[in-house]
Amino acid sequence: MAHALAASSPPQAWHRFTPGQRLARFVVYLAIVTAIVVSAQSVEVIPEFLADAPEQMADLFARMWPVDWAHYQGSVHSALLETIHIASLGTLLALVLALPVGVLAAHNLVPFTPLNLFAKLILVSSRSVNSLVWALLFVGIFGPGALAGTLAIAFRSIGFVGKLFGEALEEAQPGPIEALTAAGAPWMSRMTFGYWPQVRPAFWSIALFRWDINVRESAVLGLVGAGGIGMALDAALNLFQWNRVALILVSIVVIVIVAEVVVTQVRKRVI
Amino acid sequence: MAMSAAPPADPFPRSVWPKVAGVLLAVYVVYACAQMEISWERVEIGLHNAAHFFSRLFPPNFSRWELLVKGLLESLQIAVLASALGIVLALPIGLAAARNLMPAWVTWPARVVIVMARSFHPVIVAILFVKAVGFGALAGILALTVASIGFIGKLFTEAIEEISDKQVEAVRATGAPFASVLWFGVLPQVFSRFIGFATYQLDSNLRNSTMVGIVGAGGVGGTLFAAFQRFDYDYVCAILISIIALIMLGELLASAVRAIFIDNATLPDFFRRGSTRGIETAVADD
Numbered sequence: 001m002a003h004a005l006a007a008s009s010p011p012q013a014w015h016r017f018t019p020g021q022r023l024a025r026f027v028v029y030l031a032i033v034t035a036i037v038v039s040a041q042s043v044e045v046i047p048e049f050l051a052d053a054p055e056q057m058a059d060l061f062a063r064m065w066p067v068d069w070a071h072y073q074g075s076v077h078s079a080l081l082e083t084i085h086i087a088s089l090g091t092l093l094a095l096v097l098a099l100p101v102g103v104l105a106a107h108n109l110v111p112f113t114p115l116n117l118f119a120k121l122i123l124v125s126s127r128s129v130n131s132l133v134w135a136l137l138f139v140g141i142f143g144p145g146a147l148a149g150t151l152a153i154a155f156r157s158i159g160f161v162g163k164l165f166g167e168a169l170e171e172a173q174p175g176p177i178e179a180l181t182a183a184g185a186p187w188m189s190r191m192t193f194g195y196w197p198q199v200r201p202a203f204w205s206i207a208l209f210r211w212d213i214n215v216r217e218s219a220v221l222g223l224v225g226a227g228g229i230g231m232a233l234d235a236a237l238n239l240f241q242w243n244r245v246a247l248i249l250v251s252i253v254v255i256v257i258v259a260e261v262v263v264t265q266v267r268k269r270v271i
Numbered sequence: 272m273a274m275s276a277a278p279p280a281d282p283f284p285r286s287v288w289p290k291v292a293g294v295l296l297a298v299y300v301v302y303a304c305a306q307m308e309i310s311w312e313r314v315e316i317g318l319h320n321a322a323h324f325f326s327r328l329f330p331p332n333f334s335r336w337e338l339l340v341k342g343l344l345e346s347l348q349i350a351v352l353a354s355a356l357g358i359v360l361a362l363p364i365g366l367a368a369a370r371n372l373m374p375a376w377v378t379w380p381a382r383v384v385i386v387m388a389r390s391f392h393p394v395i396v397a398i399l400f401v402k403a404v405g406f407g408a409l410a411g412i413l414a415l416t417v418a419s420i421g422f423i424g425k426l427f428t429e430a431i432e433e434i435s436d437k438q439v440e441a442v443r444a445t446g447a448p449f450a451s452v453l454w455f456g457v458l459p460q461v462f463s464r465f466i467g468f469a470t471y472q473l474d475s476n477l478r479n480s481t482m483v484g485i486v487g488a489g490g491v492g493g494t495l496f497a498a499f500q501r502f503d504y505d506y507v508c509a510i511l512i513s514i515i516a517l518i519m520l521g522e523l524l525a526s527a528v529r530a531i532f533i534d535n536a537t538l539p540d541f542f543r544r545g546s547t548r549g550i551e552t553a554v555a556d557d
Binding site: 017018020021023024025027028032035036039040042043044045046049050052053056057060081082085086088089092125128129130132133136137140141142143145146147150216217219220223224227233237249252253256257 | 296299300303304306307308309313314316317318320321324344345347348349351352355390391392394395398399402403404405407408409412478479481482485486489495496499504507511514515518519522528531532535536537538539
């Protein structure tokens with residue numbers, strides 16, 4: 001009887017999501033469309049400039065050719081080395097500074113929530129300031145040059161390294177640490193023999209990853225006066241020496257690719 | 272007997288390499304500092320300046336808030352349009368670059384496009400577009416579109432290459448055309464990851480859209496750089512506070528979108544669980 005009833009009634013509609021979930025998704029879609037439409041209508045774009053763009057692009061490439069290779073020995077080489085130094089020293093400084101903050105952020109190591117939140121606040125503020133802004137600030141304090149760039153890279157990286165390192169610490173297996181605690185090991189031994197072996201691969205891969213990002217970022221810091229290849233780029237741009245700009249862009253691409261290859265190889269062999 | 276006589280193996284064998292690496296690293300640090308003329312005296316002079324600098328930074332001066340709001344809105348517009356345009360363009364390119372769905376003669380050009388879009392920092396791309404289309408928001412939009420194509424294209428390709436073939440084969444076996452294979456076999460498998468990258472990209476574009484103004488490509492960055500060059504530090508501070516607030520707002524929105532699409536949250540959930548979870552997930556992305 002019940003079976004017959006069920007068969008005769010119209011089939012029940014099955015939905016993957018509840019009405020609430022569908023409403024939430026709809027609100028997001030609506031917000032996206034509204035944001036795009038409003039932005040497209042209100043943004044100040046000069047149509048003539050857009051129409052002119054292909055011609056200007058062609059002109060740009062014509063001015064860039066031939067690339068001024070001779071200039072490399074002049075100043076680009078040393079600027080490129082400075083960029084790598086900024087990225088590497090900045091990463092090293094960030095690792096040193098991020099270690100304690102990462103430890104403070106890990107709840108299983110420091111079971112005191114206000115301290116965890118304080119560490120997280122440091123990490124979030126480091127990350128929400130762009131490295132160019134950090135560079136502006138440090139140029140204001142230390143004057144133009146590589147020191148400002150190094151500190152900018154370091155302060156921007158603290159948040160990244162500290163956050164990922166803190167998460168790696170929180171994911172560490174409690175077994176070895178409990179064993180060490182049961183044996184009466186002091187805090188330092190628990191760190192070096194309990195946590196460190198577990199988070200070491202994560203730590204080095206975070207460091208390599210950040211170094212790779214920093215090589216890219218340190219290439220632009222010079223635009224605000226913080227040293228490296230960006231300063232050479234800025235000088236060439238201001239003098240409209242497009243042949244030199246082309247050379248600098250090519251060298252930035254090369255250095256970024258080299259950094260990526262180095263990171264992949266080191267990760268494959270060491271970690 | 273013989274067993275107990277043997278010395279126990281060291282459970283923590285120490286290799287000589289970490290020490291060598293440490294010494295090399297220390298040598299490098301000294302060398303690089305010497306090369307870049309970084310010394311303790313310079314740091315000390317700087318720290319002396321820092322007090323003066325910070326005293327001029329505070330209190331923040333919001334008196335020219337109209338200019339500030341105009342810049343922030345332009346940054347927001349740049350970020351929204353660049354993300355939309357970038358995502359729309361990145362989807363076909365990312366699909367074309369997926370080796371498990373496309374033949375080699377399609378994947379190679381698509382991969383070259385993605386690598387080229389990724390090789391420069393958005394601010395450098397912005398310089399080139401400022402030359403091409405003049406000063407203003409358009410250059411910023413185009414620069415961040417290029418950055419979005421590179422990032423989303425790469426991750427989308429990787430996501431598609433990692434999908435399970437079974438569902439794709441099942442849809443193919445029904446005789447479905449290629450579009451249906453994509454729509455029913457591929458898209459459902461990559462959709463949640465796609466939401467992840469799209470919100471991440473919006474976030475990243477928002478951060479960069481506040482910076483491209485430094486090279487004249489529109490947004491609040493131009494105002495920031497101009498104020499900085501005029502030593503208008505209290506205004507710089509106001510701009511920085513506003514930028515950070517905007518970015519944090521963007522992070523919260525991005526985490527809300529992720530909660531809705533990935534964790535299937537409904538609107539009341541946000542009020543029920545309180546905002547702490549939202550902040551936690553916002554922190555989860557860089």
